Amino acid sequence: MSVAEQSIAGAEARGHGFLASSVGRKVVMAATGVVLFGFVTVHMLGNTQAFMGSEAFNHYAEFLHSMLHGGGIWIFRAVLLASTLLHIWAAVTLTLDNRAARPVGYREQQPMASTWASRTMRWSGVILAAFIIYHLLHLTLGSVHPAFDHANPYSNFVKGFQVPAAAGFYIVAQLCLGLHMWHGVWSCTQTLGLAHPRFDACRRHFATGLTLLVVGVNISFPLAVLAGFIH
Amino acid sequence: MSKHLNLTLHVWRQKNAKCDGKFVEYPAANISPDMSFLEMLDVVNEDLLRRGEDPITFDHDCREGICGTCSMVINGRPHGPKERTTTCQLHMRSFKDGDSITLEPWRAEAFPVIKDLMVDRGALDRIIAAGGFVSVPTGSPQDANALPIAKEKAELAMDAAACIGCGACVAACPNASAMLFLSAKVSHLGLLPQGQPERYTRVRDMVAQMDAEQFGTCTNHGECEIACPKGIKMENIARMNRDFIKASLTNRSVVS
Amino acid sequence: MELNSHIPEGPLEQKWSKHRFDLKLVNPSNKRKYKVIVVGSGLAGGAAAATMAELGYEIECYCYQDSPRRAHSIAAQGGINAAKNYQNDGDSIRRLFYDTIKGGDFRAREANVHRLAEVSNNIIDQCVGQGVPFAREYGGLLDNRSFGGAQVSRTFYARGQTGQQLLIGAYQALERQVGLGKVKMFPRHEMLELIVVDGVAKGIVTRDMVTGEIESHVADAVCLATGGYANVFYLSTNAKGCSGTAIWRAYKQGAAFANPCYTQIHPTCIPVTGDHQSKLTLMSESLRNDGRIWVPKKKEDCGKPASQIPDADRDYYLERKYPSYGNLAPRDISSRAAKQACDEGRGIGGTGRGVYLDFEDAISRLGQKKIEERYGNLFEMYERITDENPYQVPMRIYPASHYTMGGLWVDYNLMSTIPGLFVLGEANFSDHGANRLGASALMQGLADGYFVIPYTIGGYLATIKPGTRIKADDPAVKAVEETVTDRLHRIFSIKGKQTPTHFHRELGKIMWEYSGMGRNEAGLKKALELIPQVREEFWNNLCIPGTGQEVNQSLELAGRVADFLELGELLVLDALNRRESCGAHFREEWQTGDGEALRDDENFCHVAAWEYTGEGKAPARHTEKLTFESLHLATRNYK
Numbered sequence A: 001m002s003v004a005e006q007s008i009a010g011a012e013a014r015g016h017g018f019l020a021s022s023v024g025r026k027v028v029m030a031a032t033g034v035v036l037f038g039f040v041t042v043h044m045l046g047n048t049q050a051f052m053g054s055e056a057f058n059h060y061a062e063f064l065h066s067m068l069h070g071g072g073i074w075i076f077r078a079v080l081l082a083s084t085l086l087h088i089w090a091a092v093t094l095t096l097d098n099r100a101a102r103p104v105g106y107r108e109q110q111p112m113a114s115t116w117a118s119r120t121m122r123w124s125g126v127i128l129a130a131f132i133i134y135h136l137l138h139l140t141l142g143s144v145h146p147a148f149d150h151a152n153p154y155s156n157f158v159k160g161f162q163v164p165a166a167a168g169f170y171i172v173a174q175l176c177l178g179l180h181m182w183h184g185v186w187s188c189t190q191t192l193g194l195a196h197p198r199f200d201a202c203r204r205h206f207a208t209g210l211t212l213l214v215v216g217v218n219i220s221f222p223l224a225v226l227a228g229f230i231h
Numbered sequence B: 001m002s003k004h005l006n007l008t009l010h011v012w013r014q015k016n017a018k019c020d021g022k023f024v025e026y027p028a029a030n031i032s033p034d035m036s037f038l039e040m041l042d043v044v045n046e047d048l049l050r051r052g053e054d055p056i057t058f059d060h061d062c063r064e065g066i067c068g069t070c071s072m073v074i075n076g077r078p079h080g081p082k083e084r085t086t087t088c089q090l091h092m093r094s095f096k097d098g099d100s101i102t103l104e105p106w107r108a109e110a111f112p113v114i115k116d117l118m119v120d121r122g123a124l125d126r127i128i129a130a131g132g133f134v135s136v137p138t139g140s141p142q143d144a145n146a147l148p149i150a151k152e153k154a155e156l157a158m159d160a161a162a163c164i165g166c167g168a169c170v171a172a173c174p175n176a177s178a179m180l181f182l183s184a185k186v187s188h189l190g191l192l193p194q195g196q197p198e199r200y201t202r203v204r205d206m207v208a209q210m211d212a213e214q215f216g217t218c219t220n221h222g223e224c225e226i227a228c229p230k231g232i233k234m235e236n237i238a239r240m241n242r243d244f245i246k247a248s249l250t251n252r253s254v255v256s
Numbered sequence C: 001m002e003l004n005s006h007i008p009e010g011p012l013e014q015k016w017s018k019h020r021f022d023l024k025l026v027n028p029s030n031k032r033k034y035k036v037i038v039v040g041s042g043l044a045g046g047a048a049a050a051t052m053a054e055l056g057y058e059i060e061c062y063c064y065q066d067s068p069r070r071a072h073s074i075a076a077q078g079g080i081n082a083a084k085n086y087q088n089d090g091d092s093i094r095r096l097f098y099d100t101i102k103g104g105d106f107r108a109r110e111a112n113v114h115r116l117a118e119v120s121n122n123i124i125d126q127c128v129g130q131g132v133p134f135a136r137e138y139g140g141l142l143d144n145r146s147f148g149g150a151q152v153s154r155t156f157y158a159r160g161q162t163g164q165q166l167l168i169g170a171y172q173a174l175e176r177q178v179g180l181g182k183v184k185m186f187p188r189h190e191m192l193e194l195i196v197v198d199g200v201a202k203g204i205v206t207r208d209m210v211t212g213e214i215e216s217h218v219a220d221a222v223c224l225a226t227g228g229y230a231n232v233f234y235l236s237t238n239a240k241g242c243s244g245t246a247i248w249r250a251y252k253q254g255a256a257f258a259n260p261c262y263t264q265i266h267p268t269c270i271p272v273t274g275d276h277q278s279k280l281t282l283m284s285e286s287l288r289n290d291g292r293i294w295v296p297k298k299k300e301d302c303g304k305p306a307s308q309i310p311d312a313d314r315d316y317y318l319e320r321k322y323p324s325y326g327n328l329a330p331r332d333i334s335s336r337a338a339k340q341a342c343d344e345g346r347g348i349g350g351t352g353r354g355v356y357l358d359f360e361d362a363i364s365r366l367g368q369k370k371i372e373e374r375y376g377n378l379f380e381m382y383e384r385i386t387d388e389n390p391y392q393v394p395m396r397i398y399p400a401s402h403y404t405m406g407g408l409w410v411d412y413n414l415m416s417t418i419p420g421l422f423v424l425g426e427a428n429f430s431d432h433g434a435n436r437l438g439a440s441a442l443m444q445g446l447a448d449g450y451f452v453i454p455y456t457i458g459g460y461l462a463t464i465k466p467g468t469r470i471k472a473d474d475p476a477v478k479a480v481e482e483t484v485t486d487r488l489h490r491i492f493s494i495k496g497k498q499t500p501t502h503f504h505r506e507l508g509k510i511m512w513e514y515s516g517m518g519r520n521e522a523g524l525k526k527a528l529e530l531i532p533q534v535r536e537e538f539w540n541n542l543c544i545p546g547t548g549q550e551v552n553q554s555l556e557l558a559g560r561v562a563d564f565l566e567l568g569e570l571l572v573l574d575a576l577n578r579r580e581s582c583g584a585h586f587r588e589e590w591q592t593g594d595g596e597a598l599r600d601d602e603n604f605c606h607v608a609a610w611e612y613t614g615e616g617k618a619p620a621r622h623t624e625k626l627t628f629e630s631l632h633l634a635t636r637n638y639k
């Protein structure tokens, strides 16, 4: 088929929107990903107060809920929700595009550079989604919690993790988070055009460091409870 | 003269775009290690011809690694096991006696198979036609030295301009994305003063055409960089994303 | 057949500007009513198609590759010449003109060559404007190197990939016009015949290499920019697909073929390793700036590794024979010297057809670092192919068929002897005489495409009424189409035992043996006996599988080989009839005492243009006298 027989869409003929374009959606994915990782990191730091006993922890929760006369948390929830939904939307549409881009696969394909983490982003992502839902029902709404007490997040926290199955799922989820973060943090700098040979080495280290920190600390919570260290 | 090799090929045979294909096994007997990979296929094809069978169809032309025509996935790697080497520059000494070799075409929705290992890469031309140029009609430019260009910039532009349009990046990418190819052109022209006037419309139009051609998107796997016979770097993809974001933010045409 | 070169009157320096003024112009609003077919998307074809489309003509462009960007211009390594004199080393349009004429051994037209030198500067401006990343100095200005035995630094280059970068510039300009709908691009379409009606070129017949469809395309003018025919030697530095088919078809339709025997051998290519060899790879000439060429003095040393041959037993034959130019002696001279050494049984490498290109001294003098800077990519390429590290063991090189100065005869307007048929780039014979200087072919291809044809085509089109174009279904057109389908049927009906490659190889052996670097009466006559025999066998014992209605690479090759089997004979015939040595054409009977080419300006200071007179009939040899008003004939001396 000659090139002439196929259409070269002219610039205006396209009027191609940012969100419609593949790169645009990829940027959305990265930007929302940054918000989500930002949250997870801060969230992790906040939760460390659990080690300082019920006083500190409940006080911290209290503070969260009373920011801007209680409005703060809703603003922040809105941002979080929007980011997650946008992120998932981008993830799903792009994943479908990528599937369609190679209908017939290879009999043999040797991965040379891609990592297990990079190839499993969609799955680690899906598990994260499931986790988030469970997590909200568990510690925010309490519907799946053995002994939920709105007034006492600390005991919710402790009692919640005293159920080994729950603790176990948290731990698994954190490992997925780790996979997702390790590729994601590195990947989003590339997507947002922040990558540069001069910083490439630190990009990897930064991703690895942040991942280990967040995942490590997050896992320590259920473990600490199971070990009876937090009670 | 090192000893000759006996190999088994598993080759994708497909009569045309409509028929579906299958793998067929062929022996490649006493192959000299000095042969290029394509010369090895020539030998196999000469036998097939003499036996009145249909030889294996594959694209090739310059056979010196510069035209970008040759294109096949050898044992799961576009252009085969040797890095920064096109199929035509790959030599049989990279293989051992008794090896079995799987040959597949570039696989992508945007690269329909024409026959056997030959695919249609017209999509790459159309992406260039959509914006991969500097609009400078013949006779219009000023004197070549009127505009000095920092050596480093010129060298970086040359690194990107070295792309031979072979499509191995697409073949290697788990998402069949053409981002490395696009980014090479966007960087080549975007790094030079001559490319500035159209810098942002160029990246928008090329990406739009890429999407229209059904290529996948980049999720930063990095396979393309390793498969690329000309060492085009992922750094270019970051540069292109940068330009694309800027282009979109500054785009005055109403966002649909 | 009369050969009117239509050289404009007036002083050499003003001919082109005067001619541009005298040429008729096409009314801008009429331009889109004219359709021009361009066969070829290399530097010449790509530049021509893009530029004519910019002017407003309707263009169709054809190439046999899957993309116009893959034309063999892409393979040019060394660089492109221009008379910019940026280095302030005394270059000028006049000097570039003089060097080119002298390099061509006074067998080219003064007027054409001077025009080439004039537009050379515009080419560099154009390419830089397109974003061609030429090498630069730290100050940001363009860098130059000296090349192919020129005493000034006038060669612009982009690493070892100058041709690639120039072609991509032209390709992008072409694709821009495709995007604008001004050019219709037809990749994977091979031209199999030229349509000539009432003696005027009206279009081409092509085969769609994917569907096998035979199609006729008509236009108001046809431009052939289909490259050289060096593959007539089977092994050459050309791409596998390069062929003489387009120009050979035109020749058989009545276009004169000029100087077919002017073929260039490149001295520095990687030697053949065995019968499986399918093509030869060139190692840029720039290597000769630092490498020293030698062979063992004694035959018995040839088997030994180079390191075990003491300097005293090495024969640096170029330095010995040509003290002043040494290893930089021109291509034809150093090629013949290499052949001589090997004929004396002093060749090295497995096949005994090779000489050393040694960087030992350069490395100890400048250090490996410096050598790496200069030739890194070339050394890599050499190691990739030979598996030998040229930093440790000397390179092995041998001459290979590389470029063809001969081609279709054209006048000053680049129009062949068939009205409406224009020929550009390596496909024509115009500017290089009997030998081409390094870095001058890219210049000529782009000059023809960007700056000559866009003017001269108008001069022709202005003479024909818009809208009078013949229809594609005209009986006269269909008749031509018939002949193509018939020829394909004939090829399929042979049903023999041998492959097209087999015959191509056979032909190549004959051409290289008797009509290669050295030629003599007896050998050429022998070739004239052998070639028809191969051709005979070809048409009786060829086997092509499959059908014509699909991708069929064997069929494509067979068609090209069939034409080479005829073209080769004409090449030999021309070599036999040119009873002198000039440039790359070396007749052993005509050499000086120390083996230099001996020209015969009395009898051969002319272009030989061959006219096809019919199947099985001897072609007619016509001549165009070459007159030198601005230069006086001198003998080349590189000692």
Ligand SMILES: Cc1cc2nc3c(=O)[nH]c(=O)nc-3n(C[C@H](O)[C@H](O)[C@H](O)COP(=O)(O)OP(=O)(O)OC[C@H]3O[C@@H](n4cnc5c(N)ncnc54)[C@H](O)[C@@H]3O)c2cc1C
Residues within 6 Å of the ligand: C039, C040, C041, C042, C043, C044, C045, C062, C063, C064, C065, C068, C070, C071, C072, C073, C074, C075, C076, C077, C078, C079, C080, C162, C163, C189, C190, C191, C192, C225, C226, C227, C228, C237, C238, C239, C242, C243, C245, C246, C282, C402, C403, C424, C425, C426, C427, C438, C439, C440, C441, C442, C443, C445
């Ligand atoms: C290895 C190598 C290195 C070189 N290095 C240099 C150098 O350093 N400097 C220099 O000045 N010159 C160099 N040359 C010479 C120079 O590259 C060529 O002479 C020049 O590029 C020819 O350009 P062209 O446009 O005439 O032909 P090409 O670039 O060969 O283009 C031919 C076009 O015609 C098309 N075509 C041919 N036949 C048909 C057909 N039957 N039907 C349809 N389409 C057809 C092809 O598809 C192609 O698009 C080199 C040549 C080689 C081989």
Ligand code: HEM
Residues within 6 Å of the ligand: A026, A027, A029, A030, A031, A032, A033, A034, A036, A037, A040, A084, A087, A088, A091, A092, A095, A118, A121, A122, A124, A125, A126, A128, A129, A180, A183, A184, A185, A186, A187, A188, A189, A191, A192, B218, B219, B220
């Ligand atoms: C909720 C379900 C989720 C799904 C389905 C999902 C899926 C994906 C997918 C498919 C990618 C693309 C892979 C890539 O671009 O490298 C991706 C990237 C990313 N994800 Fe998620 N993810 C989810 C949740 C999250 C969460 C909770 C975070 C943060 C904690 C996150 C952060 C990121 C980041 C930073 C990237 C990188 C974006 C880029 O490289 O441009 N994702 N996600």
Ligand code: HEM
Residues within 6 Å of the ligand: A040, A043, A047, A061, A064, A077, A080, A128, A132, A135, A136, A139, A140, A153, A157, A170, A174, A177, A218, A219, A221, A222
């Ligand atoms: C083991 C690790 C984690 C622990 C111990 C933990 C603990 C908690 C607790 C106690 C709350 C309730 C706070 C309150 O309502 O006062 C909470 C809320 C929340 N957590 Fe986590 N969390 C962990 C990991 C995560 C992860 C990985 C994510 C996201 C990917 C996440 C997302 C949220 C969200 C969205 C809320 C709701 C905040 C709101 O009230 O709007 N958490 N978490």
Ligand code: SF4
Residues within 6 Å of the ligand: B162, B163, B164, B165, B166, B167, B168, B169, B170, B180, B181, B184, B227, B228, B229, B230, B231, B232
């Ligand atoms: S970027 Fe590399 S792999 Fe992709 S087309 Fe260009 S040269 Fe080929």
Ligand code: F3S
Residues within 6 Å of the ligand: B172, B173, B174, B175, B176, B177, B178, B179, B180, B217, B218, B219, B220, B221, B222, B223, B224, B225, B234
């Ligand atoms: S492999 Fe594919 S995902 Fe991106 S980095 Fe290369 S294009």
Ligand code: FES
Residues within 6 Å of the ligand: B059, B060, B061, B062, B063, B064, B065, B066, B067, B068, B069, B070, B086, B087, B088, B089
């Ligand atoms: S054939 Fe030209 S790059 Fe391989």
